[in-house]
Amino acid sequence: MSVKSVFLQLTKLWLRGGRWVVMFACLVFFAWCYMRAFQRQGITRSDPLPEHERMYLNAAIETRKDLTPDFSKSVSQPLNDWLPHRTDGVVRPIWPWLAAWNVGAEQPLSSGPLSKEDQRVLGASKCWLMGLSLGFLMMLGLAAARAFSVPAALLTILTIGFGVLLPSTAEFSPDVLFQLLFLLTWVCCVAALKRNSLWLYGLIGLLSALANLTLPTTTTLVLVFIAVSTLRWLWGWILAHLPQEEGTTLWVWRNHWLGMVLLVACHLITVGPMMAYSKEKLGDATPFHWRWFENETAMQQWTAVHRTREALQAVPAGEMPSFANYLATHAPKARQERFWQGGLKMMEAVLQFPWSFDSLPHERGVFVIVLASILCLLLLIIAFVAPRAAHAGQALHPETAPLALFSILAFAACTLDFGWDMPVLTWGNRHLALYPPLVLSLLWASEALVHRARRRNMRLPVFVIYETVLWALCLLAFWRVIAVLQPGSFAA
Numbered sequence: 471m472s473v474k475s476v477f478l479q480l481t482k483l484w485l486r487g488g489r490w491v492v493m494f495a496c497l498v499f500f501a502w503c504y505m506r507a508f509q510r511q512g513i514t515r516s517d518p519l520p521e522h523e524r525m526y527l528n529a530a531i532e533t534r535k536d537l538t539p540d541f542s543k544s545v546s547q548p549l550n551d552w553l554p555h556r557t558d559g560v561v562r563p564i565w566p567w568l569a570a571w572n573v574g575a576e577q578p579l580s581s582g583p584l585s586k587e588d589q590r591v592l593g594a595s596k597c598w599l600m601g602l603s604l605g606f607l608m609m610l611g612l613a614a615a616r617a618f619s620v621p622a623a624l625l626t627i628l629t630i631g632f633g634v635l636l637p638s639t640a641e642f643s644p645d646v647l648f649q650l651l652f653l654l655t656w657v658c659c660v661a662a663l664k665r666n667s668l669w670l671y672g673l674i675g676l677l678s679a680l681a682n683l684t685l686p687t688t689t690t691l692v693l694v695f696i697a698v699s700t701l702r703w704l705w706g707w708i709l710a711h712l713p714q715e716e717g718t719t720l721w722v723w724r725n726h727w728l729g730m731v732l733l734v735a736c737h738l739i740t741v742g743p744m745m746a747y748s749k750e751k752l753g754d755a756t757p758f759h760w761r762w763f764e765n766e767t768a769m770q771q772w773t774a775v776h777r778t779r780e781a782l783q784a785v786p787a788g789e790m791p792s793f794a795n796y797l798a799t800h801a802p803k804a805r806q807e808r809f810w811q812g813g814l815k816m817m818e819a820v821l822q823f824p825w826s827f828d829s830l831p832h833e834r835g836v837f838v839i840v841l842a843s844i845l846c847l848l849l850l851i852i853a854f855v856a857p858r859a860a861h862a863g864q865a866l867h868p869e870t871a872p873l874a875l876f877s878i879l880a881f882a883a884c885t886l887d888f889g890w891d892m893p894v895l896t897w898g899n900r901h902l903a904l905y906p907p908l909v910l911s912l913l914w915a916s917e918a919l920v921h922r923a924r925r926r927n928m929r930l931p932v933f934v935i936y937e938t939v940l941w942a943l944c945l946l947a948f949w950r951v952i953a954v955l956q957p958g959s960f961a962a
Contacts, residue, residue, distance in 0.1 A: 493615045507954045508600045511640045522897040523642040529566035534573040555743035559757035564683040565644030569595045592642050599646045603635040618917045621940035628947035630906045633834045638899045644684045645899040651681035652903040659695040663872045665720040671729030675736030690887040698876040719868035753779040762791040766896045812889025841912040848919040
């Protein structure tokens with residue numbers, strides 16, 4: 471039997487079921503490592519509890535009474551109070567609402583040393599976050615294995631799980647929820663730019679609203695999607711009025727404006743209870759006063775005093791922290807400097823610069839740079855080495871341009887948006903929400919290019935080298951997992 475025949479037989483065996491056997495075995499090992507690493511982090515927290523965690527703990531205790539509505543006098547008001555809605559302008563309602571299910575009926579607010587009840591709430595809530603993140607990663611791994619190669623699917627969950635989600639479960643905060651919802655919103659935006667079914671618009675509105683009920687904010691991401699999809703609509707409208715042959719795209723320009731209505735409606739319906747509560751208690755449906763301070767200390771001192779409608783209304787209009795007053799009191803150079811410094815801090819935090827190779831979790835930037843290099847090489851191969859496309863199935867996706875434009879603009883806009891808030895929101899890992907979409911986008915684009923190259927009968931060594939590099943990255947990630955399981959500290 472020739473070498474080619476043996477290779478073909480092994481390939482058939484791999485495609486028929488071998489890849490799934492390997493994938494399931496790796497998923498089981500991944501789940502075991504993830505739970506062991508979570509145990510290494512420690513479930514309970516000792517005093518002193520960080521101030522932001524105590525802030526969320528007390529918000530959960532205050533929310534506990536909303537979970538036992540009294541329907542004896544009315545139905546609509548108790549039901550409205552049961553939904554997540556409490557906010558003080560900084561703390562959003564979803565995480566306190568979820569954590570409140572672990573709070574005792576008569577548990578007092580936490581102010582001094584942690585009580586046994588406080589420890590129980592912290593431990594149970596962190597275990598819930600671990601279970602949620604692990605379940606999501608397992609489903610993501612299976613979904614990625616259907617569309618990607620096995621090493622690409624494994625690399626997706628390894629980098630996201632041990633690079634972002636696991637470190638975020640160490641704190642009693644909504645970071646994990648926000649990171650998952652931000653990633654899901656990103657994926658839905660990409661899917662809607664490929665094929666704009668109306669239900670995708672509604673799902674974007676729902677997921678982005680849930681993310682905004684968790685942490686600020688996915689609004690920038692959604693605004694970028696609206697801008698790019700509107701440009702795509704304009705191009706589709708122009709093409710529809712030009713004489714040409716029928717195209718192959720599945721993006722229907724006539725769906726766009728109805729989809730926008732669904733997106734906005736689903737978003738507003740979901741955040742409606744929080745906006746109504748904020749309007750009633752604070753006098754502002756969208757209180758973003760905290761964004762316009764120079765540092766966290768000033769923001770905390772101001773919000774500690776101005777927590778009621780009356781206190782906020784007593785502030786003179788010229789002294790209220792707002793976008794207009796910030797523009798009036800800061801020169802353009804100062805605003806540009808804050809954007810620039812915030813963007814640099816975001817890049818350093820997301821890519822974990824500088825690299826030390828002896829800290830935990832693994833160095834996120836290593837994987838991003840290697841994956842970006844692979845994508846650039848594949849683009850060069852497709853452009854100059856691979857055979858030309860003979861039909862539409864061998865060409866790039868018809869919506870490649872909108873997808874690339876959305877990815878670049880979204881990364882840039884969200885980096886600046888999150889970077890602007892970094893001097894104020896110094897706690898937690900909210901900024902790491904950008905890393906999962908970054909890794910997934912690079913792998914998604916690379917796999918798409920490889921699929922197109924295969925359809926063009928590209929030479930086999932290119933695919934062998936590509937798979938080898940991905941498996942090498944998987945081995946590096948697993949090596950870092952072994953490091954995670956050793957005694958050490960988790961530093962994101």
